[in-house]
Amino acid sequence: MADPQTKDSKKLNEFISKVDEIESLVKTLKYGEDDDVKKAMQKADEIIAKNQAQLTEKLSQTEEEEDEEEPKEPLPQTKTGFSKTVINKSPSTALPPNSPQTMTPADQQGFMAAMEADARERAERRKIAEKKANELKEKGNDEFRQGNFEKALELYTEGLTHLKDHLALWTNKAQTNIKLGRFEDALVDCDWAIRVFHNSMKAHVLMGKAYMGLKKYDEARQAYKKALECEPSKQNLITDYLTEVDRAEKSQQEEEKAREAFQAGEQGPVALLQQLKKKDQLPIYYSGGFQVLQNFLKNNDQRTLFRTEGGFQIINDHPCFSKCFSASPRSLSKEELDMLNSGIAMFILACEDNEKNQELLLNTEGLPEKIMRFVEVKIKGAGRVLKSSCVKLLHTVTISAVGRSLVLQKFDITRLLTTVFNLIQTNDTAALTAGCVLNNLALDNKFKQLLRDKIEINVLPAFENVLKDGSSNQAVLPTCISTITNLSNDVVIRKKLSERKDLWKILVEAVSKHKEKLPQPLSVELVEACLGLMFNLTHEQSSVNFKEFSLPICKQCLTICKSLKHFKLMVSRSLGILSHVLPSSIPSVDWFCDNEGVEVLLFILKNDEESTNRKCSLKALTGCTQINEHARVFIVDHKGLGTLIKQLKCDDETVVGNAALCLSHCTQIPKVSAALSKTDIIKDLLVLARDGKKPALQQNCAILIAKLAQGDQRNLERLRELHGIDILHSCMKILK
8 A cells, every 4th residue: 555645745746847837938928039929828718627627626626435335324213303413532553645634844844945045046037137137238228229129129139038028028028119101010018118117207108199190199198198098297298299189190191181272173283392402403493483382372281282392402402502502602693592592492481380381391311510600600681681591490380389490409508509699799680589599599598408508608698799799780679688588488597597697787777768769669678578587587686786776776776656657567667676676675665665666566466457566566565564664654644554454355265365464564653553453454364364375374364463463452352353363373382
């Protein structure tokens, strides 16, 4: 008879063998190639089927054994019937043959040791595979950066043979396939990446790009929205992607519409483009053709047809235009320069209000270098006209965000800035347009980032020279100042601007000089532009220059508010500047209050229709009442308290907070607390202190309540009636 222990060991070995076989299958399913995975799945199906058959057979045998079993002896009978309990006082030494308890301690230790060894082996294999996969990923990244997309794809694919669940390899492979235009393959890669990590934002974004390539715009939107769900903080980035989808879909619709128009017989630019491809014609022939073609670019359908039928290929493929556009400007004849000018004018019309055309134009190989060559050259006659046309083309494409972004990508920005400022400082017809180009670029955040480290070298000296130099084209000055104003919205750039004393001095002098020349249109524009830049610069109140120029600026602004009320934009910007200066400059406040400034602010607060003006006036007035006793007395004596109380009903919590603060300053006048005890101000302030969303508002209301209660017993009694002390206590806990 076989030893039961030997049988158990044999079964254990069979079990371990099966475990190894199953683990091997799982590993193949997870990391293997597609063919190996299919074989592994077939093997797994066979094992499952075999085990199912064995189980069914065992169940059948068990049922047969039960049927053949001899009848058992009847249970012992007792006085109350058959006994159903038999107690065996001698424990049996035999155990069921399949019981795990038949394993000896040595067998158990061996089993656990085998499992631990296998786990260590698998971890080591995983570590080696991960190292190899990462090495291949880095090599693939190097090839990708160099533009060798096929080689990069090969390396990423090889990396996945070592580690099937490597997220970065899947997303990098998808990105490479998108670069190669293999959008269906990219979708498969993204699907695998999402299986590895469901919340991979990059995988969903790449899936959106792949759908974009396939022109499946609804699917692209869904993919981008899922990406946003993965990382809600990337709202701005995803918004840009969704805007890109809308733009691409619109472009496709325009192309379809243009194609329908073409098929309906509206061939316009198409027929002309065919004629203009003729070789060996004189420049005047092509020049005339370009001018005629301009007449057919008046609507978006015709502009789209111009693009789809190869209109922009003229730049590099046309037998005459491409040759002349690549030549030195000084080597060209008047007829050749005229032809180029007609062609550039045609491209300007083709790009108006058509972002897709702008994109195609700016992506044309070699275009930036060719444009800059003609913009930089000092030439007269037809060459000067052509230079102006090239600058107009730059202006047209920088009007849109897409165009600005591409100009920043494709052009040497330092070179472009130098050229633009050189043009601005001349009386050339292109000077004003060059200023507009610069102003457009200054709206782009990337442009501001590019200039942060270079603005003191590349921009500010040239800008200050433009303002100082009387020989510059004066008409371009407002645009230049607006450009710097746009740049100063960036905090880093604004701080650097505020450190330049000459800039503050130039601005104050310009306002003083040109406000005497009003209402000349140029002087109006210049004063408005200077005030706009001052408004931004006065945010930097820690600057030494702010302290030095606060009073001169304050004087100019008060003069404008008192004497030039019909120039509404000037008044509005002056009030904004005063709202920055007065709360932070004691000398300015004292001078302002001695020169009827408080009267002007209170009048605007009471009567101005513009909410922005009232808001700035209130902030400036609060700065005055904090510092100057005359300001507080004037408000109290001229029925200003009622005006301030009205501001407590405003929807803007900043306005309410400033009104409460200004009133608390006024409580220093003895009769104020007594006068306000006759109103329901305590109740209103308690509601604001309890429900206000801004801590500054709650704090200002609490301070005013305390001062009113301290100043008059009736206010204190009213506070107790409304259980206001408990409310204030709760508010102060929140504020802490």
